[in-house]
Amino acid sequence: MKKLYGVIGAPIEHSMSPLIHNDAFQQTGYNAHYHAFYIEPKDLKPAVKGMRALGVSGFNVTIPHKEAIIPLLDQVDEAAERIGAVNTVVNKDGLLIGYNTDGKGFVEALKEVTKLNNKRILIIGAGGAARAIFYTLAKEQGVQIDLFNRTASKAADLIEEFSLGHLAESITMKEAIRRLEAYDVVIQTTSVGMFPQTENSPLPLNVIKQGAVFSDIIYNPYETKLIKDAKALGAVTQNGVHMFAYQAALAFEHWTGLFPDTNRMKNLVKEQLGGISC
Structure with a gap:
């Protein structure tokens, strides 16, 4: 069965995470799909409950939820706890574990x-x-x-x-x-x-x-x-494309155990922005 991953945030329509993660799934042969979910702050708690119910395997967290999601998780990595923000969640046997890959x-x-x-x-x-x-x-x-x-x-x-x-x-x-x-x-x-x-x-x-x-x-x-x-x-x-690619790659590794091609991720974002790939 294909696994489901995603990103939650508001706004979310311009996120490039689905582009790079779905490409990485394809490139690595990992049977999964990544989807962007628009979640307003007032809906965060039921949204996390819904992620549990659906058996979502993992998801990214972006503005404005990186801090607010912490009390809704079962465990939080030491670095994420010290930083006070989570941008990556792993569903491990039903436990939602938060990490921060930004730094x-x-x-x-x-x-x-x-x-x-x-x-x-x-x-x-x-x-x-x-x-x-x-x-x-x-x-x-x-x-x-x-x-x-x-x-x-x-x-x-x-x-x-x-x-x-x-x-x-x-x-x-x-x-x-x-x-x-x-x-x-x-x-x-x-x-x-x-x-x-x-x-x-x-x-x-x-x-x-x-x-x-x-x-x-x-x-x-x-x-x-x-x-x-x-x-x-x-x-x-x-510029920020490099950080964006690496934090995404580290999240991907948390979910799958595989580290994707960061140069390919960077080039996809550059192309989307109308830049020239390296």
């Missing part, structure tokens, strides 16, 4: 272009994506991380919550600009620069470190203003 997916993608040991890193933002990325990056050996957020207290609270004051500091925009030339890696986790506000950037760039890596989790547009500006200054750049 690990981002870091694995970033390692395609740079080593992370002993690097000085700037994270822009302190929201849900920043939490997952910060928590995961902090496990890398010798990293020093600055967090810049418009509301500085939110970044400071995040550092305190994870008890990572020994390797992280909350800084202002003025300090971030002054220190730009010292950062090996700059990571943009906010919605600034996302379509349709494509001319906006969270941080003006003047001088950056030679060979610095700039990563933006946004992938629509394919290159944000921040990424364009960094590239013009000679930076190595990476």
Whole structure:
């Protein structure tokens, strides 16, 4: 019998998860189908109950349910519990187990272009994506991380919550600009620069470190203003397609035990966005 997987969220109609997961099922020969389910917040509890009743084998969780779903699950992985968000659920013999593949997916993608040991890193933002990325990056050996957020207290609270004051500091925009030339890696986790506000950037760039890596989790547009500006200054750049592919691949692995072709996933998304495949 064909297994059923899916993604729940609101909105959900523009999700590219069905495209890449159904292709991965086909490529790996795994007998399954992936479907997008529009679930409003008020319907989350009965929706999860319905997933149980239908015997859905696993599903992704996207905005606005990543936090709200946690008390509805039977178990939550340690990383997802610390991050406070679940984006992947596995049905294991009737038990719904929650995981978070966002942080690990981002870091694995970033390692395609740079080593992370002993690097000085700037994270822009302190929201849900920043939490997952910060928590995961902090496990890398010798990293020093600055967090810049418009509301500085939110970044400071995040550092305190994870008890990572020994390797992280909350800084202002003025300090971030002054220190730009010292950062090996700059990571943009906010919605600034996302379509349709494509001319906006969270941080003006003047001088950056030679060979610095700039990563933006946004992938629509394919290159944000921040990424364009960094590239013009000679930076190595990476957009959100890479994180999207890796977090999806890690979810796929949780469900099936198989790790799919992330390059194929990235190319499918690029083609869908009208970009050029690599």
